[in-house]
Amino acid sequence: MAKGSAKRIAGQNEQTIKTLRLGMIVPTIISLLLRFFFRRGSLPPSKGSLALYVLTYFPALFLSRYLETMGTSRRDPTTGTLLSSGEDLSQPGVTEWCFDILYVTWACQIGSGAFGEWFWWLYLIIPLYAAFKVWSNFISPMLGRSSAPASGNDAATEKETLSKRQEKLRKRGERGDPRVRSVRK
Known part of the structure; x- marks a missing residue:
């Protein structure tokens, strides 16, 4: 069973x-084709445009190589038997964030080719999201500001924590059903 999961x-x-x-090749080609067919005035790309492209391409290349080495499976060279399946690339957390950064980079590359250099402003989503995560997970809890509602009504919170079965038993007990033993203090 475990081998099936690894496979x-x-x-x-x-x-x-x-x-x-x-994904590391196609967005570049699409961007160049869009510039050629729809925005010939932007050919050759300006120095600023090339600088933005290179500045965002290297982190994307680094993340792509990181994900590739992390997810590459190892096989026995003689028999071809699977030795290690590599890390699961569909797991949440850092792996998911790496993919998000890659997707935003590719979207900015294609969008800048289609709509213009202003499309690179979309790249600011990455640091804004990182700042939001840092604030919500680290800074806000340290300041004592929690997003949990105040527990003013204990009966309401008790109802929310009861399962369907517990709720049924409670209702039967209120009606005096003999199948339910009511323990009174």
């Missing part, structure tokens, strides 16, 4: 790595 993860990772490799 499934290895297969998903191989497909994801193929997509990553294409």
Whole structure:
């Protein structure tokens, strides 16, 4: 059973790595084609445009290589048996954030080719989201500001924590059903 799971993860990772490799090439080609067909005035790209492209391409390349090495499966060279499936590239957390950064980078590359250099402002989503996560997970709790509602009504919070079965038993007990033993203090 565990080997089946490892094989499934290895297969998903191989497909994801193929997509990553294409994703590092295809947005550049699409951006150049969009510039050529729809925005000929932007050819050749300005120095600022090239600087933005290079400045965002290197982190994307680094993240792509990181995900690729993390998710690459290892096989026995002689028998081809799966030794390690690699880390699951569909797991939440840092892996998911790496993919998000790659997707935003690719969208900015294509969007700048189609709509203009102002589209790179979309890239600010990444540091804004990081600041939001830092604030909500670290800074706000240290300042004593929690987003949890104040527990003014204990009966309301008790109702929310009861399961359906517990709620049924409570209602039966209120009606005096003999199947329910009521423990009174």
